Structure formats: structure tokens, C-alpha cells
Amino acid sequence: MKKSLLLVLSLVFALTLAACGQNNNSQTPGSAASNSPSEQPASSQPASETPKALSGSILAAGSTALQPLVEQVSQKFMAISENSKIAITVQGGGSGGGLTQVQAGQADIGNSDIFAEEKFTDADADKAKELVDHQVAVVAMAAVAHPDAGVDNLTKQQLIDIFTGKTTNWKDVGGIDQQIVIVNRPASSGTRKTFERYALGAATEDLPGSIQEDSSGTVRKLVAETPGAIGYLALSYLDKSIKVLKLDDIEANADNVAAGTYPVWAYEHMYTKGEPNEIVKAFLDYMLSDEVQKTDVIELGYIPANQMKVVRDAAGNVSSK
Amino acid sequence: MNNPANTETTHKADGARFGGGLFPKHIREEWIGRTYVYSCVGLLVVTIFSIVWFIASKGLSPFMTGGVSLREMLFGLKWQPEGKPPLFGALPFLFGSTATSFMAALIAAPFGFCAAVFMTQIAPKAGRSVLQPAIELLAGIPSVVYGFVGLSVVVPFLREHFPGQGIGIMAGSLVLAVMILPTVTTIATDALATLPAGLKEGSFALGATRWQTIYKLILPTTLPSLLTGIVLGISRAFGEALAVQMVIGNAPHIPRSLFESATTLTSVITLEMGNTVGGSLHNNALWSLALILLLMTFLFVFIVRMLERRARR
Numbered sequence: 001m002k003k004s005l006l007l008v009l010s011l012v013f014a015l016t017l018a019a020c021g022q023n024n025n026s027q028t029p030g031s032a033a034s035n036s037p038s039e040q041p042a043s044s045q046p047a048s049e050t051p052k053a054l055s056g057s058i059l060a061a062g063s064t065a066l067q068p069l070v071e072q073v074s075q076k077f078m079a080i081s082e083n084s085k086i087a088i089t090v091q092g093g094g095s096g097g098g099l100t101q102v103q104a105g106q107a108d109i110g111n112s113d114i115f116a117e118e119k120f121t122d123a124d125a126d127k128a129k130e131l132v133d134h135q136v137a138v139v140a141m142a143a144v145a146h147p148d149a150g151v152d153n154l155t156k157q158q159l160i161d162i163f164t165g166k167t168t169n170w171k172d173v174g175g176i177d178q179q180i181v182i183v184n185r186p187a188s189s190g191t192r193k194t195f196e197r198y199a200l201g202a203a204t205e206d207l208p209g210s211i212q213e214d215s216s217g218t219v220r221k222l223v224a225e226t227p228g229a230i231g232y233l234a235l236s237y238l239d240k241s242i243k244v245l246k247l248d249d250i251e252a253n254a255d256n257v258a259a260g261t262y263p264v265w266a267y268e269h270m271y272t273k274g275e276p277n278e279i280v281k282a283f284l285d286y287m288l289s290d291e292v293q294k295t296d297v298i299e300l301g302y303i304p305a306n307q308m309k310v311v312r313d314a315a316g317n318v319s320s321k
Numbered sequence: 322m323n324n325p326a327n328t329e330t331t332h333k334a335d336g337a338r339f340g341g342g343l344f345p346k347h348i349r350e351e352w353i354g355r356t357y358v359y360s361c362v363g364l365l366v367v368t369i370f371s372i373v374w375f376i377a378s379k380g381l382s383p384f385m386t387g388g389v390s391l392r393e394m395l396f397g398l399k400w401q402p403e404g405k406p407p408l409f410g411a412l413p414f415l416f417g418s419t420a421t422s423f424m425a426a427l428i429a430a431p432f433g434f435c436a437a438v439f440m441t442q443i444a445p446k447a448g449r450s451v452l453q454p455a456i457e458l459l460a461g462i463p464s465v466v467y468g469f470v471g472l473s474v475v476v477p478f479l480r481e482h483f484p485g486q487g488i489g490i491m492a493g494s495l496v497l498a499v500m501i502l503p504t505v506t507t508i509a510t511d512a513l514a515t516l517p518a519g520l521k522e523g524s525f526a527l528g529a530t531r532w533q534t535i536y537k538l539i540l541p542t543t544l545p546s547l548l549t550g551i552v553l554g555i556s557r558a559f560g561e562a563l564a565v566q567m568v569i570g571n572a573p574h575i576p577r578s579l580f581e582s583a584t585t586l587t588s589v590i591t592l593e594m595g596n597t598v599g600g601s602l603h604n605n606a607l608w609s610l611a612l613i614l615l616l617m618t619f620l621f622v623f624i625v626r627m628l629e630r631r632a633r634r
Contacts (some may be wrong), residue, residue, distance in 0.1 A: 206573055208574035209576075211488055211571065226487070
């Protein structure tokens with residue numbers, strides 16, 4: 001009797017663990033917070049006027065350009081006492097990965113530097129229609145180089161020649177005699193797509209001898225340490241360890257971007273599949289609130305969307321507001 | 322009085338009368354144990370076959386319905402799945418994986434063998450108390466830590482002392498060599514420890530010095546087991562993704578030197594898988610690369626079993 005009871009208990013235990021492993025990350029929109037047996041049952045109450053404690057978890061994945069902002073805001077959001085039961089996880093993986101994951105239901109929020117219509121084209125075009133766009137900020141990308149490269153401005157044509165491999169030495173563009181080392185992002189990166197589209201004008205191949213790193217943080221580290229390196233980063237990643245290059249003599253800062261004179265910028269999108277559920281909506285509303293837009297967004301190097309004097313649509317057409 | 326679980330003779334004759342008569346305790350236990358073990362094994366076998374079938378079905382579909390030829394994937398030099406027309410040449414990845422794994426094994430093998438010799442022949446006490454825990458510690462370090470240390474220490478070092486970027490096959494091989502060192506050392510130590518003592522003593526009796534014994538007798542005798550360890554190390558290095566991806570550069574081309582950016586099968590899968598949509602040709606092509614990795618693993622296991630059969634002789 002004892003042995004069979006132990007057997008049955010161990011099987012039940014194993015099955016329970018398997019069931020508990022199915023966590024809240026793949027919530028469908030509209031469903032309330034918790035659906036696993038181990039969570040407190042205090043959560044799924046109908047929406048009421050009085051503020052109540054929400055609970056559950058959110059997975060935001062995708063762009064590493066947007067990642068610093070989402071991480072900082074999520075910490076502030078979780079510190080508010082009503083939200084203490086919500087757990088927010090922020091991952092990288094690139095804008096392409098974020099869009100794919102939110103579309104497949106694996107992530108609640110897909111962070112992306114590009115419009116969903118830019119990624120889901122041709123046969124997949126109706127996938128983009130399922131996603132709801134929330135534009136939370138504007139980010140600019142700048143070309144960066146190793147501090148000793150000896151150059152602080154590049155024309156568009158010079159950039160194109162470097163990234164297509166025509167120019168291979170810094171001395172050809174006015175710098176020191178040093179081999180140019182390109183530090184790229186993978187094809188899934190929104191930073192790369194934005195830089196290629198608005199600074200270079202066309203997508204570039206991965207050349208022999210170029211380096212590909214999958215997060216902006218590693219790119220910054222490599223550019224700072226490798227003599228002759230050139231790469232591109234969102235403004236949120238710029239610091240003293242690398243040299244920021246001007247494009248056609250226009251500096252990459254918030255004023256130039258807002259005025260529309262610096263062309264290499266993109267909206268930071270947080271996509272959800274369909275309308276967001278209660279806790280995701282609470283997070284997105286907080287993200288768009290003045291408290292965040294006036295402090296964290298500017299502090300981390302992004303530009304609030306309402307400061308922009310121009311708008312751009314998915315096809316890339318720019319018009320003034 | 323009448324205890325039905327007691328004697329063997331009751332179960333046939335008085336089966337219907339007693340409660341547990343037809344299935345007495347020992348037969349019940351037998352069945353329960355057998356069912357449990359068989360179901361666990363069955364689950365295991367089903368899982369393994371499902372994984373292989375899943376990878377194979379997704380990985381073979383570019384060849385069967387996608388219009389990609391086997392020759393293009395194995396020998397083509399350009400990997401542009403999003404290009405027009407899409408190209409699926411995986412030779413740079415095969416080259417990168419093979420080169421880093423073999424070089425790592427080449428670097429790790431002498432160190433592993435020497436460590437094993439030290440631990441068993443030269444200083445067994447110090448070996449068992451100091452060196453063995455240290456090597457087992459190496460085995461426990463997560464691979465992302467290896468990658469980060471490689472990026473922060475190995476790459477700048479190589480950049481300063483050799484021409485080139487520091488990143489590349491050499492950096493990848495060095496990081497992998499440290500990662501597979503525990504595997505090679507453990508197997509070598511086991512092989513050396515199970516040598517019959519008579520062999521060594523006979524050699525000393527004939528007047529050979531310790532080094533002569535090690536070099537001319539022990540090494541050739543344990544060579545099949547050492548090769549087993551090396552092949553297992555290569556197999557581990559072949560499948561390593563994260564540590565290698567951080568130090569190898571990931572340019573999808575065959576490098577022209579040891580210090581130029583290269584790519585492996587595993588790093589291209591990790592870089593691109595998250596970006597592709599399930600079911601697309603790009604996604605299935607990545608599964609084909611995974612299938613190649615799986616087949617290479619089968620090959621390594623096969624080689625190891627052949628070597629073990631020889632070692633037992």
C-alpha cells in the first residue's frame with residue numbers, strides 16, 4: 001500500500017510540475033491575469049472604478065535599441081504598490097525577433113524599431129494586420145567609430161562606400177592609416193534596418209572580415225576596443241568610449257531629429273497582438289504617460305514622439321505635422 | 322487465520338474466494354515494477370524518436386519541396402536566404418564548425434593527456450585533491466561566461482600579438498579548448514587509472530625510466546581510450562553555440578586567416594532563428610543546418626563506439 005501510494009504521488013507530482021511550467025507568458029489578449037494553479041487566486045476581477053492590485057506577468061521582447069527604456073520603465077512600474085504583483089521580463093533578440101514572437105503569441109509585447117508592415121511583406125502581409133501599434137518614443141541611430149580613427153564626419157557616399165567594401169582604409173576618408181573593421185548587427189536587427197534604409201539607402205551584404213554581433217551592447221564594446229572599427233548604434237547607447245560620427249555635417253542629437261534634418265531615426269513601436277489585455281494596457285499607458293515621457297525618455301537619449309515636428313509612415317514618406 | 326497473501330499454493334485453487342487471491346502480492350509487485358520501468362523507457366524512446374523525426378521532417382523539406390539542392394547547401398559559398406534569389410550555401414558554416422572543433426581538440430588533447438598522466442602516474446595524491454576538482458570546476462562554468470571571458474580577455478590578447486582582428490577561428494578554438502578540457506581529461510584519467518599495474522611494473526623491471534614507460538608503453542596502450550575522449554570533446558565543441566558566437570565574428574564567409582571573422586553552424590542558427598517565421602523557407606533551411614548538426618553527432622557517437630570496441634580488445 002505504501003509503495004503504490006508513493007508511486008501515485010510521484011506521478012501526480014510530476015504532472016503538476018508539468019502543468020505549472022505552463023506560465024503566463026503566452027496570454028491571449030482579453031484573458032485575465034493568471035491561469036496556472038500555483039498563482040494566488042486574487043487576480044481575475046472584473047474592471048471596476050477603484051484601483052485594485054493587478055497580477056500576472058508580461059514578456060516584452062525584441063529591439064535592443066528600445067531595451068534600456070523598457071527595462072528602466074518596467075522597474076519604475078513594478079515599484080508602484082498597485083503593480084507589485086506584476087512581473088515584467090524584458091528580452092533582446094532584435095526587432096525582427098520581437099515581431100515574430102509577438103505575432104506567434106510567445107511574447108506579450110514586441111519591441112520593434114521598424115513598422116510591422118516592413119517585416120511582414122508579400123505573403124505574410126495579413127500577419128501585420130493582427131498587430132496593434134503603440135509608438136512610445138523616437139530613437140535616432142548614429143554611425144560610431146573607434147576613438148582613434150581620426151574622423152568625426154562622414155558623407156553619405158563615404159558611408160555607403162565603407163559599408164559596401166569599396167573603401168577599406170580610414171586614410172581614404174581622412175583618418176589614420178588603419179584597416180576598417182565593420183561591426184554589423186544581424187539581419188533581424190531594427191537598428192541595422194533603420195541605419196541601412198535612411199543612412200545608406202539600401203541593404204548591405206555581410207562582407208568577408210566583417211563582424212556580426214547580436215546586441216547593441218556588444219557592438220559598443222567591440223567598436224570601443226577594436227582599432228579601426230565602425231558600427232552603428234541607437235543614441236541610447238552612446239557614451240564616451242566611442243566616437244560618434246556626424247552624417248553630412250549634421251550632428252545626431254534630439255533637436256536635429258525633431259526638426260527632421262537628421263534623417264536616421266525611427267519610431268519605437270511596442271506591438272501587441274490585438275488589443276492589449278488589462279495588465280499590458282496598464283503598462284503601455286504608464287509608458288505613454290507624461291511622467292515617463294518627460295523624464296526617462298529624455299534621460300536615456302530617446303525623443304518623445306510629441307516633440308517631433310515631422311511624421312513618417314510605414315512606407316517612409318515624411319511629412320510635417 | 323487464512324492470510325491470502327501468504328502462501329503460493331492458495332492462489333490457484335482458492336482464487337475466487339480470497340480478495341487478493343488471483344493476483345497475490347508478489348505478482349502484483351512484479352507487474353507494477355515492470356509497467357513503471359517500461360513506461361519510462363517507452364516515454365524516453367518516443368521522445369528521442371520524436372525529436373529526430375521533427376528535425377528531419379523540417380530539415381528535409383527545403384530539399385524536397387523548397388527547390389534547394391543538396392549540392393548547393395553543402396558546397397555553396399553564399400548564404401543569403403532573404404536575397405532575391407535566395408541562396409543557401411552552407412559551406413562557410415561547415416568549414417567554421419569543423420575547423421574550430423578540430424583545432425580545439427588539437428589544443429586540448431596534449432593538455433588533457435598531461436594532466437591525466439600527472440594525476441595518475443606522477444603525483445596521485447596532489448592530483449586527486451587539487452587538480453581533479455579544479456578541472457571539474459571548469460566543466461561547471463556556464464558557456465556564456467566562457468564567451469564573455471573570451472571576448473574580454475582572449476580577443477584583445479590575440480589582437481595585440483597577432484595581425485588581424487583578434488576575433489576568428491583562433492579565438493573560438495582557444496575558448497572551446499578550455500571548455501572541452503574537462504571531458505578529455507576525465508576520460509584520459511579513467512583510461513590511465515584502469516591500466517593493469519603489471520604492465521608498468523614489468524616495464525620498470527626491464528629497466529625503463531618513468532618517462533620512457535609513459536612515452537613508449539602507456540601512451541600507445543591507452544591510445545584508443547584517449548581518442549574516445551578526444552572525439553567526445555570534438556562532439557561537444559561542434560555543438561557549442563553561445564561561447565563561440567561571441568568570439569568568432571559571424572561573417573558568413575570562409576575566412577582567409579585564423580584571425581578573421583568566421584561562422585559556425587550553431588552561431589548562424591542562434592543569430593537567425595528568432596528572426597524567421599515558422600514554416601518559411603528560411604526557417605526550414607535553418608532546420609536543415611540543425612539536421613546536419615544532428616547527423617554529425619550521430620557520426621561522432623558511431624566513431625566513439627568503434628573506438629571503444631577496439632579499446633576493449
